[in-house]
Amino acid sequence: MSAEEEEQIRQQLAALRQEHRDLDAAIEAMIESGPQDTVRIQRMKKRKLALRDRIAGLEDQLLPDIIA
Numbered sequence: 001m002s003a004e005e006e007e008q009i010r011q012q013l014a015a016l017r018q019e020h021r022d023l024d025a026a027i028e029a030m031i032e033s034g035p036q037d038t039v040r041i042q043r044m045k046k047r048k049l050a051l052r053d054r055i056a057g058l059e060d061q062l063l064p065d066i067i068a
Contacts, residue, residue: 001061009058016055023048 027044030036 006062009061013055013058013062016051016058020048020051020055023051 023044027041027048030041030044
């Protein structure tokens with residue numbers, strides 16, 4: 001992997017991690033604000049899980065498992 005590709009992956013990771021944190025904060029705010037839109041919260045949680053999976057995939061690209 002070239003240095004340029006690695007930098008692009010790191011930038012993607014930073015953006016995805018920020019979006020994950022933002023979703024987490026939004027979910028918490030919705031839960032604490034009273035009457036809950038459970039469908040919207042569930043969609044946000046599903047999006048958050050998808051982001052986590054994508055983050056894990058990109059992290060694996062940067063640090064591949066080495067079978068010894």
